[in-house]
Structures are given as structure tokens and as C-alpha cells.
Amino acid sequence: MAQAQAAKAKKVKVPDIFLWQGTNKQGRKVKGQINAENLNQAKMDLRRQGITPLKVRKKSKDLFAPRKPKIKPSDIAVFSRMLATMMSSGVPLMQSLQIIGEGHENSSMQEMILAIKADVESGTSLAESLSKYPHHFDDLYVNLINAGEQSGALETLLHEIAAYQEKTEALKAKIKKALVYPASIVVVAFIVTAILMIFVIPQFESLFKGFGADLPGLTKLVIRVSEVFQEKWWLIFGIIIGAIYAAMESRKRSRKVQHFLDRMLLKIPVVGEIMRKAAIARFART
Numbered sequence: 001m002a003q004a005q006a007a008k009a010k011k012v013k014v015p016d017i018f019l020w021q022g023t024n025k026q027g028r029k030v031k032g033q034i035n036a037e038n039l040n041q042a043k044m045d046l047r048r049q050g051i052t053p054l055k056v057r058k059k060s061k062d063l064f065a066p067r068k069p070k071i072k073p074s075d076i077a078v079f080s081r082m083l084a085t086m087m088s089s090g091v092p093l094m095q096s097l098q099i100i101g102e103g104h105e106n107s108s109m110q111e112m113i114l115a116i117k118a119d120v121e122s123g124t125s126l127a128e129s130l131s132k133y134p135h136h137f138d139d140l141y142v143n144l145i146n147a148g149e150q151s152g153a154l155e156t157l158l159h160e161i162a163a164y165q166e167k168t169e170a171l172k173a174k175i176k177k178a179l180v181y182p183a184s185i186v187v188v189a190f191i192v193t194a195i196l197m198i199f200v201i202p203q204f205e206s207l208f209k210g211f212g213a214d215l216p217g218l219t220k221l222v223i224r225v226s227e228v229f230q231e232k233w234w235l236i237f238g239i240i241i242g243a244i245y246a247a248m249e250s251r252k253r254s255r256k257v258q259h260f261l262d263r264m265l266l267k268i269p270v271v272g273e274i275m276r277k278a279a280i281a282r283f284a285r286t
Helices: 002-010 040-048 072-090 093-103 106-122 126-130 139-151 156-209 218-255 255-266 269-285
Strands: 018-021 029-036 052-058
Touching: 029 040, 040 052, 072 093, 072 106, 072 156, 093 106, 093 255, 106 126, 126 139, 126 218, 139 156, 156 218, 218 255
Parallel strands: none
Antiparallel strands: 018 029, 018 052
């Protein structure tokens, strides 16, 4: 009995998500979501943040709800350009974030921008607020924003960041377009090889056995590889797909893996030529 009570005591309740609407210290209407154990706790946490809650409700858990759209690098580039343009036109930072957030088509992007706005309103700097989303705002982005806030040249640096991101996205598009042909060649070559190993080589194997002669070592090796393909084709395909997926995920989470894969990518002649032309064009403009 005592052990059962101890086990219950050790269980930690997972906070629920509450959607809220309210007003901040300036009297402006704000909204967002907060994690809390219950409704009263959510209201207390909001009041501590200087927000007067008007509507607070528990977010329903819909297992069949559609997944939220992903935030792409192009979304961040558009956000940077819009924020730079609006602030250069004299629109305050808070109002710019509010307009961009509410008008964005991507619901995930909208939620992130409004969360950044609420964070800045609570007294956090813009750079610190952006640093909470490292998958979308890297160290260079955050450090440039921090430098702009410290020097008072935030609008100028936002324009530079937006231009840099737009050029980066254009360069990525060129590289992806250039890699379509070699990637398709590799995929087709693997599929053809698999078909030969699974369906064609076994036919030749029965033909070779009819000769009654001892087969060369290389032919025996090919036949053995064919047998492995026939028995473990599902495992081979699974390993290849798993390796590609693991490489992509590791690239997102590890900078060492990202640098290694980028170096390997630059060794591809087509990619290296595109990067060389981009570097020459950038040097010519400067």
C-alpha cells in the first residue's frame, strides 16, 4: 500500500494547454496559449506576465486534426523582408509584428510571430525572443538583430538580413535544380540493379548450372549478391531509406554533420560550379 502511494506521488502531471485572450499593460488586445495544470493556474500565470485574461479555455485534443504546416526558410525570409519594410516605413516594432502575425497564411508562422510579440511586450529583447526558436533563427540572425538593437540600426540590419536570406534561398533553389538530374540517375541505376539482381540473375544462374562447368569467382560473387537481394531486399531498401532519413535529421540537429555533408555536397562538380559563380557575382557587386 505504501509503495502504491509512493508510486502515485512520483507521477508528474503533464500540464494542459490553455488558449487565452486578454489585454496587456498598454490596454491592447493580445492572445496566445499557455501551459498550466488547471484553469486557475493559467489565469494566475497570465496576471504575473502583466496580462488581464478575458477568455481562457482548455485546448481540445483532436487526434484527427490536421498537422500544423511546417515553417520553411522561405517563410523566415519573407518575414524578415516584411518586418524590415514596415519598420523602415515608420511602423513600430510591436505593431509590425502584430500585422505580420495576424496576416500570415501559415498558422505555425502566425503562432510563432505572435508568441515573439508577446515575449517582447513582456520586456524581452527581440534578439532574445528570436533565440528561443533556434531551428528558424540561427546564431548569425540573432547576433545581427542584437547588434541592430544595441546600435539603433535595426531597420538597416533587417534589410541586410532579408537580402542575405533571399539570395541564400535563390542559391538553394539553383542547387536543388542542379541535383535533380544526378539524383534521378542514381535512383534509376539502383532500381535497375535491384531488378537485375532479383529477377534476371537467377535466370542466368539456372543456365550456368546446366553447363556443368566451374564458374569464375566474379560470377559466383554476382550470383551470391543476387541471392542476398532476393532474400533480404526489404532489409536493403529499409537500410538505404533509413540512412537517408538519418542523414537528413542529423543535418538539422548537428552542425558537425551539417558541415560534413555540405563539404561533400561541394565536391559534386555541378554544385561547386554554381557556388563558384555565386561567389564571383557577389564579389563583383561589392
